Amino acid sequence: MFRNFFDGAGAYPDVPMNIVLYYPRLGMTGSLATHLPLSLLYAGIGAIRERFELRIVDARLHPRQWQERLASRIDSETILVGISVMSGTPITNAIEVSRWCKSHVPHVPVVWGGPHATFNGREILLDEPAVDFSISGYGSQPLADLCKHLRRDPDARPLAEIPGLNYREGGGIRVVPPEQKFEWTDYRSIPYDLIEQDLHRYGQFNNAERVFSMYSAMGCPYQCTFCSSPAQYKGIRRKYEIYSPEDVVDHIEWVHRRYGATYIYFIDDDSFVRLSHVEKIIDEIHRRNLRVKLGFRGARINEIKKMSDEFLQKLVAVGTDIMHIGAESGSQQTLDLIKKNCTVEDIIEVNRKLARHSNLKSGYNWIMGLPGETIEDAHATRNLMLRIVADNPSAMIFPPNLFRPLPHTELYALAIQHGYRPPIRARDWAEVENSVEAKPSDRLPWCSPALIRQIEMLQICSNFIDDKIFRVDLGNTFKFRTLRFLARIYTPLAKLRMHTGYSGLLFEKTLLRILSKLGWG
DSSP: OGGGTTTTGGGOTTSOOEEEEEEOOOGGGGSSEEOOOHHHHHHTHHHHHTTOEEEEEETTTSTTOHHHHHHHHOOTTEEEEEEEOOSSTHHHHHHHHHHHHHHHOTTSOEEEESHHHHHHHHHHHHHOTTOOEEEOSOOHHHHHHHHHHHHTOTTOOOGGGSTTEEEEETTEEEEOOOOSSOOOOOGGGSOGGGGGGGGGGOEETTOSOOEEEEOSEEEOOOOOTTOSHHHHTTTOSSSEEEOOHHHHHHHHHHHHHHHOOOEEEEOOSOSOSSHHHHHHHHHHHHHHTOOOEEEEEEEOHHHHTTOOHHHHHHHHHTTEEEEEEEEEOSOHHHHHHTTOSOOHHHHHHHHHHHHTOTTSEEEEEEEEOOTTOOHHHHHHHHHHHHHHHHHOTTEEEOOOEEOOOOTTSHHHHHHHHTTOOOOOSHHHHTTOOSSGGGOHHHHOTTSOHHHHHHHHHHHHHTTTTTOHHHHSOOOSSHHHHHHHHHHHHHHHHHHHHHHHTOOSSOHHHHHHHHHHHTTOO
């Protein structure tokens, strides 16, 4: 069937063909931060090496004009449209794009990649006829191989030999296992030029920094039972490997001098597995006198316990302003269930240590709705949130994530035992979201009504106990001035709810839905 996509194209392998890669709308998940579309830039590296032109459409920047912008990128030389898809809200837009392509350019195959395709590649093809291929795992080389196959290059791999590729064959789905190794990237091959005109539109919290996301390491050696990383890296012998500190700082210096980057946000699964690695990076930044700020997405309590005050002061001195920390829960039973390798007392101790470095914001992440979780566990988490803010004025409490039973994770089987019914259709995965609109009672049958109300209350009110909405620069538009005004009125009630645990009459949930529909959520 795939030969019909491009009849005769293989006779002219030097024709300048192009691929269009699309980043879907994210919904509330991306309301405060819009980072560079690295998944698209990285995925396209191999195809660029094979002389394909790469075209980017980022719907986060133009959520209402995605059709026009997609149509303007597709022409007679477009060989495929690829979509990077995360589970949750982005699937709705990914389906819309796939069906639009089949309606308007039916000869152009549609490919899904990204986290959702990594664990649901076969199911996507079974459910959604508008998707022709899916790629599981790292995608740069498989995508390049697929492009060469569609162009009918003489040295192209057959479909059955392209690692991670899923495709239809003989009335069924053919699944090719992905390669069990990390996909290493030379920073000089990342096609930043393709988004250079939009760099001013990427960032976080609407501040003035030019933010570049970056890796300093690959993989994760830990075994958190709710996380997809242990499953993704299961077949890889060494679960965690680092880029050399010199290469990392070369990368930083390149984007700083070439693209004006002022803020580097490390998006490693975990940056602090080896403290010496990070220390060498910050020492080299200091040695080169690079004027950039730093942020870290991945930090664990057991790692911060090992950090000395001198190490933390080094981080601050080189420009680090935030670490995102997986506290996850105030219940020891829950911490043990998810294998966080720490105690509640450790979290309190670490937070007090971090409080001694007031220029370093500590952003705490949480997860709720796990199998077996009780209302008492939820109260313990609420109490820990309050304790953290009381002990550390620089701490930031992020709203708790709602547990997502992800295929192949350790807690997935436990969720099934507790009555969880996995989504069957691709569009059902779009309902898997962290917001209060997620209807946790439908997704998490083990949660009591009281626990569900407590989770919903915490997802709303935890935004206000640390006054982050007044500390973070959200701009001076009418929208954000109005939101700040509403927040000042609501904050006393939010703090009262947090201190008492009262989750009744949660009118805020309705208000939040209205603001979300208005695009203000």
